[in-house]
Amino acid sequence: MIVALGVTITWYTSYWLPEENQKVVVDEHILNPDGETIVNIIMGSATPEQKDNYMPKTIQVQLTIDNRVIWKNVDEVPHTVTPDSYDPDEITDPYSGEFGSIGVLMPGDEYEFLFTKAPPNGAWVITYHCHPHPWMTGTIEVTKSRF
Numbered sequence: 380m381i382v383a384l385g386v387t388i389t390w391y392t393s394y395w396l397p398e399e400n401q402k403v404v405v406d407e408h409i410l411n412p413d414g415e416t417i418v419n420i421i422m423g424s425a426t427p428e429q430k431d432n433y434m435p436k437t438i439q440v441q442l443t444i445d446n447r448v449i450w451k452n453v454d455e456v457p458h459t460v461t462p463d464s465y466d467p468d469e470i471t472d473p474y475s476g477e478f479g480s481i482g483v484l485m486p487g488d489e490y491e492f493l494f495t496k497a498p499p500n501g502a503w504v505i506t507y508h509c510h511p512h513p514w515m516t517g518t519i520e521v522t523k524s525r526f
């Protein structure tokens with residue numbers, strides 16, 4: 380009886396739960412892109428007079444090419460990567476979930492997000508800012524690979 384229960388639980392956790400948890404099927408080339416996109420949050424970003432903060436401020440990423448994006452706080456103060464929109468439809472990736480850093484990125488911290496969706500034509504455009512320093516703004520344009 381105990382053995383049967385154990386087998387049942389093993390079967391349930393190995394086969395049933397993973398299927399339940401599987402969010403969406405994404406092409407493995409999108410899950411493992413050739414490269415990545417780095418955005419540095421540069422020194423002095425907390426100063427409103429400084430125009431450059433997220434570097435580069437606008438990034439164009441292509442699925443399967445460089446759709447893994449990493450923000451690196453190379454400044455000496457904490458920053459965030461916070462989407463401008465509150466609409467979950469506009470800022471949620473079907474695979475990776477909601478875009479945006481949870482809390483602040485301390486100096487030296489990184490925030491990574493894998494973008495896996497793009498409209499058939501055009502781009503999925505997400506604009507973002509830093510919560511404590513709202514003059515820090517950036518834009519991400521996600522497109523399908525042209526190849």
Ligand SMILES: [Cu+2]
Pocket residue numbers: 424425457458459509510511512515
């Ligand atoms: Cu900031």
